[in-house]
Amino acid sequence: MPTKKQLLTLDRSLGLRKAKEGFKNEWHVSVGKENFILNQEEAEVLHRATISGGRGIVWFENFAISIPHIQSILRKPIRI
Numbered sequence: 001m002p003t004k005k006q007l008l009t010l011d012r013s014l015g016l017r018k019a020k021e022g023f024k025n026e027w028h029v030s031v032g033k034e035n036f037i038l039n040q041e042e043a044e045v046l047h048r049a050t051i052s053g054g055r056g057i058v059w060f061e062n063f064a065i066s067i068p069h070i071q072s073i074l075r076k077p078i079r080i
Contacts, residue, residue: 023077030071036063043073 019025019040027043029036038046042060049058050067057064 019077022079024080026076026078028072028074028076029065030073031065031069032071036065043075046073 025040025043027038027040027046029038029046038060045060046058046065050070054067057066
């Protein structure tokens with residue numbers, strides 16, 4: 001289990017802050033052969049679940065993500 005200091009470092013490194021003006025963030029989550037695109041709010045829900053030590057499934061409106069099977073998370077700023 002990560003220490004509180006490691007979690008804070010992880011929290012800052014993921015960059016879950018709001019996007020710069022004129023942009024929005026899309027979060028691409030790879031789970032097995034599937035790729036899910038999350039908006040900022042969904043990414044924050046997933047982030048809170050992972051740093052709290054969750055080991056189950058995070059449910060969204062149309063899909064669910066299994067925390068232990070997440071392979072990568074990539075933030076892509078999109079110009080609006």
